Amino acid sequence: MNAKLLTDLLAGQFICEIAFEQEYELLSDPEVRAEVELWLASIDRRLAQLGEDGAYFVAPMQIMAPHAAKVREDLKRFRDVYGPSVRMLNLIREAKDGFSCSPGDYVQLADIEGSINESSTLESHLRSMHSAIAGVSIKHSNREFLKRMLENLTDSGYLVLSNPQNETYRVTGKIDHLHAALEFISEHEPVIASAPEDEAQTEDLVLKATLQTGESDV
Missing domain, CATH: 1.10.10.1080 (Stn1, N-terminal wHTH domain)
Structure with a gap:
């Protein structure tokens, strides 16, 4: 397995064909991608992608309460950051x-x-x-x-x-991460501003945010 590819992913990099051409080409190979996904699963992470042919990034395997709190706070201050x-x-x-x-x-x-x-x-x-x-x-x-x-x-x-x-x-x-996050905030700002009381709604909201913004808490 390519060490640089894993290092870049775990560092929170977005692996695209422009900034990480060789690494992106590696991930375009289904066998390499499957190997990376298996390795990430061993540390409770998964490989995600922005769109069908966008950048790859690491995200949590499951959305837990700490992830929900972190993503919600990050989204609240997204425009400032x-x-x-x-x-x-x-x-x-x-x-x-x-x-x-x-x-x-x-x-x-x-x-x-x-x-x-x-x-x-x-x-x-x-x-x-x-x-x-x-x-x-x-x-x-x-x-x-x-x-x-x-x-x-x-x-x-x-x-x-x-x-x-x-x-x-x-x-x-x-x-694409920036576009997706800004669009998500624009659509869900009232919900993000105050944590939903419905636990299912919270989980669904944070899952969407994680998929779109790439919050990985690595």
Whole structure:
């Protein structure tokens, strides 16, 4: 069994064909996938996937009370925790025509820099995030702001640097996790805000959240 594949899965990585090409190809083999699933079952975990051809990740084998509490609390603070990444991705969407924020989309630093420099509104949006982008100062140029912003998104797992020469990045499969979680919260926010009294409803809600957000409590 591939040690790196297991290490990445247990570390909470989302194994997609963009960020983890070799590992994703391994999991595309039914025999390898079955072997991984068997090994994960031995530690009470399972292999899950975002959609039919999306990223693989590790999730709990069964949804127990501790998982329910953890997922509910994580969902309550999801916007606060992931809000900066959402704002950064939305800025890219505004600055780059045709950017759908989908796995495989390309982002070149020079492209969005040009759009930012030509729009005072976009520049204002960028600079309003100076407290959310690690490693930047209000004194930095737009290019440095954007460079650090893309590096932040890379550190969060939403982008990979595909071409260092021209500073081109690519959106990874983890983005589907973000979309799914935000959609889930939008649909179930009243229920998440206050724990349901019906135990069956609680279990069903948390199961859906775990499947969509990849909460594994590894």
